[in-house]
Amino acid sequence: MAQLTSDDVRHIAQLARLRLTDAEVAKFTPELASILTTINKLSEVNTENVEPTAQVTGLHNRFREDVIWTDVPTTEEMLATSPLPISDQQIVTPSAHGER
């Protein structure tokens, strides 16, 4: 079984911007350890001199002409999906520094 402590889980959650309750930490710690054990099976495979695959059909960078496409939603339509207040075509988020 892969080793994973509840502190590890709290740390990962913080990196992922998730806030877990103690009950969630208790539940996720063994579950994630068991998933990692399954994943660790990969270490059995000899991958020396094997190139990694990121794109399966062999496509490389594709380019297109830099033309403006106008058949798109308007700024207002795009902003309308936000749950936060809109001011001057910008979304007003909570302050990064904690002041309201």
Next chain:
Amino acid sequence: MNLSALTITQAAERLQKRDISSTDLVKACIEAIEKKDKQLNAVVHRNFERALFEAKNIDSEKKADGNPLRGIPYLAKDVYCEKDVPTTACSNMLRNKDYLPPYDATTIRRLKAVGAISIGKTNTDEFTMGGSTETSCYGVTKCPWDVSRVAGGSSGGSAAAVAADECVFALGTDTGGSIRQPASYCGCVGLKVTYGRTSRFGVMSMASSLDTIGTFGKTVEDAAIILQAIAGRDPLDGTTGDVQVPDYRAALAKGVKGLKIGLPREYFIEGMDPEVETAVREAAKAFEGLGATIVDVSLPHTDYGIATYYVICPSEVSSNMARYDGVRYGHTVKNPENLIEYYERVRSEGFGPEVKRRIMIGTYALSAGYYDAYYRKAQKVRTLVKKDFEDAFQKVDLLLAPTAPTPAFVIGAHTNDPVQMYLEDVFTVPASLAGMPGLSIPCGFSRNNLPIGMQLIGPHFREDLLFQVGHAYEQSTDWHTRKPNI
């Protein structure tokens, strides 16, 4: 016969002759949904008024258009953006505000262009993460053959809706088996396309190097008709290939004589349901009877598929889910102390447990010190899995395998064991990692009267070959004509 039970081919023929109208068809689907969906829970958003309006417009056209999809009602998985129709990925992250997309997914737009009519959205696991729809914020979709069982997933709503004749066809997504497995559990035809055959634009991403846009239908011919309308390069999705789209229906009548079909030995394993094995081996015999040759082949890295998938998929999930931060769309919270706290509270309240699990596994696998051991290692094993298929296709034209190790399982059976749930994908994940197309077709029933599915797997961009072979099988059997009693 209920009109919603018609195939696309049958419905199109009757629409052309004006035996029936598109309004009749849409109404029949609405009635079926109203009658059956209280039990099934396959449809999560209903778009009936607009559908009836569109049907009326099509019916009033003087000259009938030749496209077989004109006037045909369909359902789309709840991750396909459709302008002004709620699209929530069955997640509380988007549900509370019922996200209304300001644009159409390319696939929706292409179907609209040929006159197909969207009548609503189907249930899925939250953000397509799961194999049973049990992680949906709207609750599980039930198998139309036995409502104590799951319909499969993640595209379980689409599979159940097609099997129960709540629509003529449906759209789904397949990242590691999410079309093929529910098609197998519900007894319909599920197509997972080659990576890049169809556009992903406007469909909520789970794992971008694996996600594909595909279909559920009542016959192989219907799958060919739908793919014809949605396949091909899209400037809005740079991963769509510049590969010509063939005439898929023209391939149907070619038969299987002279074809070599590989039976991969790693897909017949200990622990699989013996009834599934028997059904697939019977299908292999049927193909021999039709003139194909069955060849024993080996895909030696099959056993590493799940481990590879459950590194690559969660890693890409952790990145894709970063956009759900309560700023541009979705869930929000009141009175946060600061921005970081806002993100954390939005995400903790909005995401369910399976999404959190995958985000955390992915975050771990991509973090400093673990990247090489997990993500890069998995990408290398992915190369080997893909090479297995390429080697096999040197010897055979296509592969035949079971779609899932068992028929539909009982609701709740794997709830407390995520790894056991992941193992349901053991036969579908390898083709996903390799980007190969797969077609799941009904090939029998268990003693409990549950459908069993087999999958045909072909080389990249050879959906035409899968249709050709699948259609030949369908013509010689009647599994696909059986209907659940619901």
